[in-house]
Amino acid sequence: MDDHLTTDFNEACFLVDLSNVVRDRRLGEPGARSLRRLRLLVDAAKELARDPDVKLYLVADRSLRHGGRREFSDLGDIRQLGSWVRRGLVEELPDADDRLLELCELTGIPVITGDRFRGARGERPWLQGNTDDFLEPLPGPGGTVRLAPVDMGLAHASAISMKLEEDVLKKQGLLDTHRRPRFDVVSRNWRCEERRCTLYDTTKGSAALLPRMRGTAPTCEMHGGVLVDDGPRTATVQLKLLLDGELKARFTLENGTTVPVGRAPGPGGIALHGLVPHGRTTGLSRVHLTLRISDGLVHVLDRSSYGTTRLRSTAGRGGPGRWRGLGAAEERFGGGDELLLVEGVVLARSGRRFPTELAQEWQRRRPLPPGAAEVTRMH
Numbered sequence: 001m002d003d004h005l006t007t008d009f010n011e012a013c014f015l016v017d018l019s020n021v022v023r024d025r026r027l028g029e030p031g032a033r034s035l036r037r038l039r040l041l042v043d044a045a046k047e048l049a050r051d052p053d054v055k056l057y058l059v060a061d062r063s064l065r066h067g068g069r070r071e072f073s074d075l076g077d078i079r080q081l082g083s084w085v086r087r088g089l090v091e092e093l094p095d096a097d098d099r100l101l102e103l104c105e106l107t108g109i110p111v112i113t114g115d116r117f118r119g120a121r122g123e124r125p126w127l128q129g130n131t132d133d134f135l136e137p138l139p140g141p142g143g144t145v146r147l148a149p150v151d152m153g154l155a156h157a158s159a160i161s162m163k164l165e166e167d168v169l170k171k172q173g174l175l176d177t178h179r180r181p182r183f184d185v186v187s188r189n190w191r192c193e194e195r196r197c198t199l200y201d202t203t204k205g206s207a208a209l210l211p212r213m214r215g216t217a218p219t220c221e222m223h224g225g226v227l228v229d230d231g232p233r234t235a236t237v238q239l240k241l242l243l244d245g246e247l248k249a250r251f252t253l254e255n256g257t258t259v260p261v262g263r264a265p266g267p268g269g270i271a272l273h274g275l276v277p278h279g280r281t282t283g284l285s286r287v288h289l290t291l292r293i294s295d296g297l298v299h300v301l302d303r304s305s306y307g308t309t310r311l312r313s314t315a316g317r318g319g320p321g322r323w324r325g326l327g328a329a330e331e332r333f334g335g336g337d338e339l340l341l342v343e344g345v346v347l348a349r350s351g352r353r354f355p356t357e358l359a360q361e362w363q364r365r366r367p368l369p370p371g372a373a374e375v376t377r378m379h
């Protein structure tokens, strides 16, 4: 179980609203609060990401451990939670909701939760009508859990305006609209001026947190001070090689590189010879395609002898889209996209997006038209 937890957003595949999951009795017994529901959720996440080593970033309300201890039917669950918090595997906060939304906004990693965050929509207008960023755990067949994409719908105007008024008061009339994620924050390393603080140190293993934003400044969760910019963070793209849906290998590509992929693509390339069984390499060209990563965008060029590479998106609400052939020119290889090289041999990008890609998506999501907030279309 511990192997599936991380607070490093570079390796996290999903953010988890831990309190919400642990308390969701629809996901099975026993008791009002149970970590068993998280274990079932890990299985669902493995399946959805098609990755037996899938990593989750857990955020919990402090009250999960400290309030209502008697609601846990297994006291071992409380000890387990405490151990994760001490080892930095769960981010524990007074208000997990706000942090989850902040992390989703900063990183583009999808959130697993049953919550619709109706009260947060004034401050975070991107929640309205959102169909990309939330997955709900639901009971599956035979006592399992499955993850379903959520249409956040449009929350009722009165809920939004109430929250807006609160916020305006809170911020003394200075409503920060949070309309755009802070790429300047995600793409840098940060350091706390407290000498012993290693919370944000990316050189100290996998527990480097993303800073909390207070107003416009990244601050240390523990010491409260403003963090110091510690240079650019290397942007990487994660790729998975799937054979008949099974994970065979994982690759990391850095920004500013061009990487040929194929049976035997030569130096600097990803050689599939040896990874794909001999009998399955028919139709696989020596250089089958090229991936070019620049300015935080990934491009793919089909270089196969017969132009057989196909692309599909898996990030849509209806599940994986249709495979389609690539043209003669470079195309975008986006977060959640998959490339089919030959039958059963797939290169998949994790759903996590580059900051630049997020920026483009946010530009597409126009602000709500006037009056749209008055529509009631809540599921």
Ligand SMILES: [Zn+2]
Binding pocket: 192, 193, 194, 197, 198, 199, 220, 221, 222, 223, 224
């Ligand atoms: Zn600190």
